[in-house]
Amino acid sequence: MNPLILDGRKVAQTVKDELKGQIDELQSKGITPKLATVLVGDDEASKTYVQMKANTCHKLCMASERVFLPEETTTEELLDVIQRLNEDPEVHGILLQHPVPSHIDERQAFDAISLDKDVDGVTSHGFGATTFQLGAYPCCTPAAILQVIDYYGLDVEGKHAVVIGRSPILGKPVSMMLLNRNATVTICHSKTENLPEVVKQADIVVAAVGRPKFVKGDWLKEGAIVLDAGYNPGNIGDADYDTCYAKSSAITPVPGGIGPVTISMLLKHTVEAAQKQCKVS
């Protein structure tokens, strides 16, 4: 039997449709949810991402403020910009586009974002508060993975999820979020011995490793669910789609899987932040 194709574009559209109503209600009270994006340097891919985020804001009648800083910006200067945005009551969410130039202390910059404006879920405090289920905004890609799971009603409780990757914005948070949904969670990475054998145990595989076509179909248990968070050059996922397709019961394509849902999570968090900061719900 062919697997269920998990269509991220449909999930994203549903999220945006729900957001429209919430944004209308905020605007009827004189509040326009506003996302500030900060881009340091001239990386073309980063410029494109920031532009896409601003465009999606505008399509949903949300406001955006784009801050462009030159390549030679110091950590101190970046911290000053973040502090100004933290203090600006018109700004509800802040996104610092990753990566920043290597001379900047990226972790210090991320952690300077106020917890209540950390709609991209990049602060270490936000990670802890997400893990402990204290209402922080999780990172957007992990949130997108959970959104796809919920949209399609996939069963997580008691299932064995194997997450390949342990980055602060993807592997670690998605592991904690699946754990909080009562999955048994295994976290694998570059030092894992016998990775194919470990993946074989999985009811749910999350590919978050950043290597094209890395996860092979013959690693999978028959009927596993494959959630591919990879986006490698040329729009290629971390899972080898054709061989995984043949073994899985449900699979996210790349493109059109987790990716499109990610931006909608950023906007969802920004709208929630506006509701909370303006005490509206």
Add this chain to the structure above:
Amino acid sequence: MNPLILDGRKVAQTVKDELKGQIDELQSKGITPKLATVLVGDDEASKTYVQMKANTCHKLCMASERVFLPEETTTEELLDVIQRLNEDPEVHGILLQHPVPSHIDERQAFDAISLDKDVDGVTSHGFGATTFQLGAYPCCTPAAILQVIDYYGLDVEGKHAVVIGRSPILGKPVSMMLLNRNATVTICHSKTENLPEVVKQADIVVAAVGRPKFVKGDWLKEGAIVLDAGYNPGNIGDADYDTCYAKSSAITPVPGGIGPVTISMLLKHTVEAAQKQCKVS
């Protein structure tokens, strides 16, 4: 072959011996590392724990301040006490004894502790900062587990660690700490299906479930390492010691395993906090 018995008393003594030199050095500069403990209510077990911690401080010539608050203390009153301790330059570390009475918002109280004085590793920010390896003090029991691993030179990198339990102060942080040591980590809990089969994969088993003699020897792979963080009434661990002893290559007894190392981790963190807060190292 009989397994290696991992002797926590020996590990703890070694830690304390190292601390003595550091405390002497601090005192030669007029600084006495000071731990403040806060106990709310009349729980006898908690009183004993707090007393043990203070006694160990005094044995090492560290200072302690014990704050006893009545059962009827409100969250606001407790937050005021924590705030006073945060601001007291003589206090380097703060421990809020768990559990607090149920009418108190324990999470809010924990999270009110300054990150730089959170020597018991209970804040959500501290959990995130530990996971991201930013120099926060981890929870003391997970730190004790890692200390035992290091003392005995047990191999973690690339090994499969199965952690049974997912509490904020034990299962979750020890999982992240083992992951940061390049173990492949599986986190199990009450909803895990086929727990014995999952444990069978483990090179290292961390029992952190709070159920006496829960982990059975026949769940283990031959030669697994068993690290038992349980302390159930009657000084009984989470692992069924006799059957686990027969299958393991190394095992922590209860009592005398992880337990004795835990308090020494609290004091180690307090001394480090004094060094950092007084800019001495």
